[in-house]
Amino acid sequence: MISGTLRGVAFDLDGTLLRSDHSVSAEMRSLCAVLSRQGILLTLISSRPARSVEEIARGLGLEGPWSALNGAIVIGSGREILDRSPLPxxxxxxxxxxxxxxxxxxxxxxxxxxxxxxxxxxxxxxxxxxxxxxxxxxxxxxxxxxxxxxxxxxxxxxxxxxxxxxxxxxxxxxxxxxxxxxxxxxxxSKIDKGRALAFIAASRGLSAREIVAAGDGENDIPLLKASGYPIAMGHSPQSLKQVAELVVGSNDDDSLTDAIGRIFGAARSR
Known part of the structure; x- marks a missing residue:
């Protein structure tokens, strides 16, 4: 267990939380349920459309807030838009x-x-x-x-x-x-996943530095830089791996599940 002052987890979706078939593994679902019961903030910060992110969030039983459109909007549990920065x-x-x-x-x-x-x-x-x-x-x-x-x-x-x-x-x-x-x-300009993470964390009385963040794409660089414990997937570009504290394996092998479980002392039994 290495959580220290870490109080939450922010997931990118495609290539990170989601497997190649766009589903969430049973092991990750189980871990999310355990962490939620422990009071750990779980959020999604994705480039996907809001409707798609909402469906995944609800499927995991997440209360919100969460972010879509690469950080351009932040949505609350009642579908209200909490933060929005449209293009000129x-x-x-x-x-x-x-x-x-x-x-x-x-x-x-x-x-x-x-x-x-x-x-x-x-x-x-x-x-x-x-x-x-x-x-x-x-x-x-x-x-x-x-x-x-x-x-x-x-x-x-x-x-x-x-x-x-x-x-x-x-x-x-x-x-x-x-x-x-x-x-x-x-x-x-200046709208990205890192800004969304800071907004979501603050809405729960936390700092972005208290959040673990996991991603796999170039657009996840601001997210990982803002977080207190950045994790990159094994297939990430080198530019993302360079800002990560930890590099795990594939989004199909539950290595991310194992890593987050260890961080919060909730490692799964084998």
């Missing part, structure tokens, strides 16, 4: 004008609990399968609401490094991060 409208307009007809990119807009696309293509269908629900189709984004996040999906074969570089040079009003090699997450 002028920035959204510029991005849609530049990439709205670029066939190399699938544009996805997220507003609160809504996911909006202008057409359903192969890349959108893959995302639909992952998160478990279909988007609203609005050709040309004619009636879009205030936008919290834009996700740009490129083809897996080419990746999204070229697009991330273009976006970083395009506008200083946005934060650009990759949750997968071909998934480019765009939020308002």
């Amino acid at each position: 409208e002028a920035t959204v307009e510029r991005l849609l004008a530049r990439y709205g007809r670029d066939e190399r990119v699938s544009l996805n807009l997220y507003a609160g609990f809504d996911w909006i696309v202008q057409a359903v293509d192969v890349r959108v269908r893959v995302e639909e399968h992952i998160i478990g629900f279909a988007p609203t189709v609005d050709a040309g984004f004619a009636s879009r609401p205030v936008t919290d996040k834009i996700l740009m999906i490129t083809d897996e074969a080419t990746g999204g490094a070229w697009l991330a570089q273009e976006l970083e040079a395009l506008d200083d009003d946005v934060a650009v991060a990759r949750s997968k090699p071909n998934y480019i997450e765009i939020t308002r």
